[in-house]
Every structure is written in structure tokens, then in C-alpha cells.
Amino acid sequence: MRVDHLIIGGGIAGATAAETIRQRDPRATIRIIGAERHPVYSRVLLPHVADGRAKLERVVIRTAAALEAKGIAYDAGAVATAVDARTRAVTLADGTTCTYGKLLIASGSDARRFAGPGAEHCSYFRTLDDLHSLMTTARVGAALVYGGGFNAIDLAVSLARRGARVACVMRSDGFLARSLDAGSREAIRQACESHGVTVTSHRELRAVERKISGLEAHYSDGGRAPFDLVGVSLGVVPNVGFLAGSGIAIASGVVVDEKLRAAEDVYAAGDVAEYLDARAGAHRIAGNWMNAMFQGKTAGMNMTGADAPFDLVTSYSIACFELPITFMGAVDAAVDERVVRPLADAGTLQLFLKGERIIAATCVGPFSDRAAVSKFMSSGTVLSASMRKGLSDPRTELANMVP
């Protein structure tokens, strides 16, 4: 089989790329192969379904039929096992081969697995199948959530709302420790504890043992505790294994330039793309919905003749119960300074400076300055000495400082 545009990955990046290609080229043949046996769905909605705020049907954002109606072939459950960029061929798990004119790698990332003894007893909260498992688990009395990222907070909140007694345990010094200041981490801990969710930092899970009465967590410090469910959230690993020997450069993810090109006629987008972030001055992976969607759009444009850089400032937000948490821009990049700005009511805004520019921000609490901060970043405003002084002073209106 041969198609003009082959897209590996049935998530929002792949689907958006396919639709963008279709808008720009009514006649091109387009095929999406997605490893999961589901229509295109929203991972972001999974916590809302888990705690009953949204119905399961709502997670589907593009059905196969809707894509087919646009002339986009969507093969759910089709797994790419090898790519050869020289012969422009992709081999699938069923033994078939598909050649392409242009290839988009949008294969996303999978949950990093717990590697200790008893790993088979751990649950995850990454995919629709994970959600099914969670929702069909008999009533959960006590749950351990191991890990300190966004996904761990989502899982803890969902389980607590389902009535479980939740204990959060992490190796790090609080939630989102690599990016957040101490005050923000404390605010999240308090939000958890005020809803009966305990938070323990600097503790490592060593093993999980199945007992007659349920599971038992064994910690490296010698402690043990019984649970009905052990949820693990240790970040994600980009799906690049099938690209070994492909001729495509791989670091953590697929290495692409600012136009999302990996090699001649090969592009990558979304959670798997390690793209050149010009603001951060480094290659990085931005694993969030907004990034995946808009990188899919840029890739789709560039696969149909455009030459557009991806330069959007993307953000991601969740709520830890009622407490909003927002990350904007390259929060993982090396920066020169982090300016901590207390919010008017409660919470903290952090501004990440590289040279004289703001390249990222975190906000724990109401983010009333979102538009101003976003403008600073997208415009690449060079901060004057007085502007820089004003950043940390909550009496200075950021909105008035935007040029």
C-alpha cells in the first residue's frame, strides 16, 4: 500500500495534522495508524470521567467515521514496528508494509512503568484502557499514588472524589518539584490534605506485594502499608522504539527542527517530538494537549508545502481539587533566574527568565495575569531594569508593563 501522507499516531497531533493536510489538499491520500484500539480521544478528559464529572462517551473527539468522511483512513489498533526513511516504508505488526510520500511521527508517549518487584500489581492512569481498568476495579478503600507529576495529582483527586482514602508518596520534594517554588508546592500539599489526601515527600517505593487482603507497599526506608490499589505516575517515555535503524535521529524523542522536520519528508509532532524551542534555545519535549494539537497543525501545513516554524507558547492547567495549577512555556528549560511573585489573594506566580526575556511561567492559584504573561513570552519582550524590578512586586500591574 502507498499513501501520500502516512501518520503514525492516532492522538490529537496526528488527527489535527491529517485534517490540516485535508484542508490544504483535497485530493491527497491520508492514512492514520493508531496503536490503541480506540477512536481519537482526549486524555485530558479521563480524570473528569473517572470521578463522574463527564460521561465516558465524551472522551471521543474524532470518530473513525468522521475522519473517513473527510477522506482520512483511520486504522485503530495498527502498530508500526519499523520505519525505513531511505525506502520510505513503514512495516506494521500484521506484516504489511505501507510506503509514503511524507511521514508524520506522532506516536506519543507511554507511562513510565514501575520497575521494582510486584510491578504487575501497579495501575496507571494514562490511557482509555487504564481508565476502564480503574473504573471496573471493585470499590477502592485505600489507594497509594506514587509519583509527583500532573498525572499523579489528577489520579489522586479522581480517586479521592470516588471515595478512596488516598496517600500520595513521591521521591521528590513535593509535587512538580523540578519546576515549582517551595510556596507553590506547599499550597498543593495543603489543597490535598484539606481533602484528606496525605502527601509524603522523599519516600521511595521499592516493591508491591500481593497479600490475601490486598496489596502491600514496601518502601526503601523499611516502611510498609496496605492498599487496595497502587497507582503509579512516574512520567512518560516517548514511543520511539520502532524507529531503531530507521535513519531518523532519536534523542529522548524524535529530534526535529523548529519546522518539525526530522529528515527529508519526515516530520514529528506532539509528545514524541523533541523540537527546537527557539525561546528556550534548546531541543525539548512539551507533553501537553495544546502543544500536540498545534504542532499537528504546523506539521500538516509543512507537509503540504508551507515552511512555518512552530513558535507557539503552550500551556497546561489542571486543578488540584479547587486549586488551579498552570504551566506555561519552557518550564523545564535551563534559565538564568526564577522570579517569584506572590499573587494578590493567595498563591504564587513564577516567571522564568533567560537573559532579559521571560520564557516560562508557573502559576499555582488564580492566574489573572495569564494574558499579560503570555504576551511577554510570545512577543519576546526584552525586559528593562525597571520592568524586571516590577516583576517581583505584586503592586506592579503586569498588564500595564506589556509593551
Next chain:
Amino acid sequence: MADKKPLIISKIVIDRDLCIGAATCVTIAPGTFRMDEENKAVLVDIRGDEAETILLGAESCPTKAIFLYDENGEQIYPYT
């Protein structure tokens, strides 16, 4: 292919319980949506962008929190 009937959006409803403040709608249709102090999307102006752009903004929402209705009160999005 989709039919080419002109798109008319007469009502926009944002479900605040579903909105997580991802702000994709604000990025796509800044004339129509903005984020409020609680980091939730709110409507600024139903005519703030082209109807196609507003639809794209709604389609981009990761929690499908934006509901669009036509002049007869029929739901345009999420697709039923």
C-alpha cells in the same frame, strides 16, 4: 465531504465544571473567549471571531467544555 451550509453560531455555552483552563480556545479565538480570574474560559463576544474560527476553538478544547448552538437552538458542537 462536509456540506457548505454557512455556519451560524447563535449561542455559546461554556461548562465551567469541565473547563480546565487549557486556554486553547483563547489561543485560537481570542476575540471570543478569555480566561477569567478562576482560570476558566468565559465568553467575551459571540461575534468576536469568524464562526469557523469559533468552531475551531471549540473543537480544540481537550475537555469539550464549549457548546455551540445554531439559530434554531440545535447543537452544532460537540457533534451529536
